[in-house]
Structure formats: C-alpha cells, structure tokens
Amino acid sequence: MNNEPRKEFSAPDASAPRPVNREDGPRRSFGPRKHFAARRKVCRLCAEKIPHVDYKQLQIVKSFCADGGKILSRRITGACAKHQRQLAIAVKINRNLAILPYCG
Ligand SMILES: [Zn+2]
Numbered sequence: 509m510n511n512e513p514r515k516e517f518s519a520p521d522a523s524a525p526r527p528v529n530r531e532d533g534p535r536r537s538f539g540p541r542k543h544f545a546a547r548r549k550v551c552r553l554c555a556e557k558i559p560h561v562d563y564k565q566l567q568i569v570k571s572f573c574a575d576g577g578k579i580l581s582r583r584i585t586g587a588c589a590k591h592q593r594q595l596a597i598a599v600k601i602n603r604n605l606a607i608l609p610y611c612g
Contacts, residue, residue: 577609
C-alpha cells in the first residue's frame, strides 16, 4: 500500500532525475538570509553605554537617519527597543526644530 509515496510528489512528466535540492530550500520565504554577512546585532548605543539619547546629540541621532531624514528601522540599525524609542522621539523633536527634515 504505502510502498512509494514519493512518486506522487515527483513531477509526473519529468522523467529526468533532478538532484535533490529539497534541503537547499523549497522557497526563499523562510530561512535565514544568505545575502549579507551576519551583521552583529548589538545595539550601538548600548555598546557605547549611552543611557539616554538626547535630541541635542545630533551626530548620534543623524547616524540613525537615512539620507532623506527618515528614521532607520531597527532591522537595519540593530538598535534595541529602548534606544529606538528614544531615537524616534529625538528625531521628531529635531524635525520640529527644523534641524532634520520631515520626510514622507
Ligand atoms: Zn540600546
């Protein structure tokens, strides 16, 4: 009965035996990214032991902004949640002060 269940999975038309690349990844929606080298996931501000990001620390705040003044996401910068919140507030204060541009 349950002799060869794999035959149903293999393509019925293609008789050419493909190399097994199931382990390689059936789709690329899952799994770790292979494109970039593993970026260290340490919050830069925690590493430098900056307890609080002030809006006046412009060079820090700007370093977490994109070119157009957008706040870079945590996924990109690797900032922790606490510092990301502080950065977001700092950027918004600076936008209000016309130091950083509004964007989007
Ligand atoms: Zn942090």
